[in-house]
Amino acid sequence: MADTINSVHLNVARGANENPVRRFFRATEIDTRLLGMIGALLIIWVSFQISTGGLFLTPRNLWNLTVQTSSVAVMATGMVLVIVTRNIDLSVGSVLGFCGMVMGVAQAQILPQYLGLGHPAIWALTLLIGLVTGAAIGALHGLIIAFLGVPSFIVTLGGLLVWRGATWFVTSGQTVAPMDPTFRLMGGGTEGSIGATASWIVGLVACLAIIWALLHARRQRKRFGFPRRPVWAEYVLGGVGCVMVLGFVTVANSYYWPANIARRYADANAIAWPEGGLLIPHGIAVPVLMAIAAGIIMTFISTRLRFGRYVFAIGGNPEAAELAGIKTRWVTVRIFTLMGALCAIAAAISTARLNAATNAQGELDELYTIAAAVIGGTSLAGGTGTIAGAMLGAFVMQSLQSGMVLLGIDSPLQRIVVGMVLVIAVWLDTVYRARAK
Template identity: 35%
Template sequence: MNQLPTVENTAKVNRGLSFKFDLQAYTLIIALVLIAIIFGFFTGGEFLSSRNISNLFTQMSVIAVLAIGMTLIIVAGHIDLSVGSLVGLTGGIAAILQVWYDWNTLMAVLAAVVIGAVFGLWQGWWVAYRAVPAFIVTLGGMLIFRGILIGLSKGQTVAPMNASFKEIGNSYFPYIPGYILAIISIALLFFWTARNRKKRESMGLMLPSAKLDYGKISAYSFFILLITYMLNRYLGIPLPILIVVVLAGIFIFISNKTAFGRYVYAIGGNQEAAALSGINIKKNTLWVFITMGALAGVSGVLLTSRLNAATVSAGNMYELDAIAACVIGGTSLIGGKGKIVGALIGALIMASIDNGMSMMNIETFWQYIVKGLILIVAVWIDISSKK
């Protein structure tokens, strides 16, 4: 006679599942720690210096913003090969409007984001309403946007930007406000954890161990304070990484707590089932591409601001870095699976490898080889886990 599961047995099973889930979730963090230790050792600790960590976060911000949008694109079952060229184009337009036509910083930034969204709308229309594969549409977009940039700029480097524009990518949040912001972030983490536990309990849903939940939040809090301390030892928290954190928070909320986010995952998971359940696939696909275009505009502003110039080669190959960051972060190229937090960690891993190998004076061709191998292994792990 089969024995019915007892409360004790169920708890054991749940603990096992929780451990397995956590092990998978923290694999990226473990990999990041190992990368930091290895490069820290081979650079005599310079890789882990406050100055280099600050530079690392600033450098990764452009790819991180692109990875946020690319996560939604890939989750929906598509791909966007045009984002690198769109970064160059939107950043170039912002520079041209300010340097050649004397637009103020706010209007130039808004123009870059709006133009990015419009081009995203154009590509999304072809994919959603004309059923042209996203690979072809965005491959064409990659060439078109680069051509428009070369035509508008006449092949010239457009510089310098106004001081207020340069501050977007090169300024820092002061020390004391930085610590206040870190404490507020930690308080919000504990508040949302307690709120979610209370909500699950009121709905009669199964609750993870309180020690597990609050232990994770305590670990997050430790790392938030540690990173804030390290950054404040240099010049403070870089403004670009704060922009990334704000955008990530917005899109994590959208992907997890809104109907649009759920629809995107449903479309990528099983498009036929999503259509039968009443989801407007064309409309939601269109909005995914609009979002990606707007975020490419933000990245274009950050890149132009950091470099204090716009060039015809700006953003070259950034689409591959963004896709690699998503895949390394656990986003499935088949669609239906992926997390923004994972993509951000993937972007940090890619930036760390570039930064560490440069500090070790390793030749550039090795950096391309290593990143390519990492991408192949990440996809292989994703496929193996499905089997």
């Protein structure tokens, strides 16, 4: 008891001597690296807003930015677990392309022969086929890495070549189009969005979830005797989270349908065309909701399940994890199986967005996925990484790419910039880890 009282007095004395900024971060427990990424994102946005003459921070561009980020963000959530265990997956872009081609052929050529064109189950069966294909490829990679002892770099480098070639052989290089109308909803667009009312409902539910999560965490800390954040810090975190969610919904609802599509909708539904035009908000896009759902599920897996604890234990010290009784080989197989399934989900988003399965689909996505995870704070040395950080990293990468497109910068120069950003991110991670020791 005396030790506890002394510890409390020491903490109070230390808090009194700290400057207000340090005290704020300690009380709210905000990850300073994540905050640094948000700061870098804001700098990127402001810079492109000025250099593009006000074109970057428009509802249209920001809405498109979230949709374009979705597929890479989904894969980045799995890449975190791969890199945390000191592995790498260079094949994700090729697996995406192969799964996309398999799903394209399934819904355009195979399933309609048995179910009929336009059958309501085609999109679901197509997605299931893609998930099984992606998971099987990932499991194959994992088995070779875990049980044959081949380094993940070599296995997935081979996978990059093998599955890209296999994508071509599925249709002999031909593009498959169009996709099933329901399947296309996963790509976004005017029909692939949930509208203003549903978006506000999603936003309010998300705010309630944030408040519930803060209250639940506080009760759990009290239950197990862990130190709790000050009440004002809980209010700050809840307020900031809700403002960000509602701000996102506001932006999504500020982007309206194109005039020609809105006019066709009005004519089809016998709606009088107003003088200023019919303003129909897009709302949140379906692929964005899919990416958010993937992030939530992967966060739960990595932080709340035994499997997630095993992943970080292996990344921290593989030998100790083996001695502790963790079946490290099978954990590795499951990680790569999960990565393959996430590639299939990303392939569904990409294929639906393009309304076609192409031979070049997913090229260089492995670069953007790895870069997103590393920029998001996942250490290549293993043992450290967050799902939220990787998704934010994907958003940073897409912001850079979108801004360069608006400026008319050539594709080769865009790749140079992305490569430089990746190297800088790894260097900053090295510096951060050296200072943390």
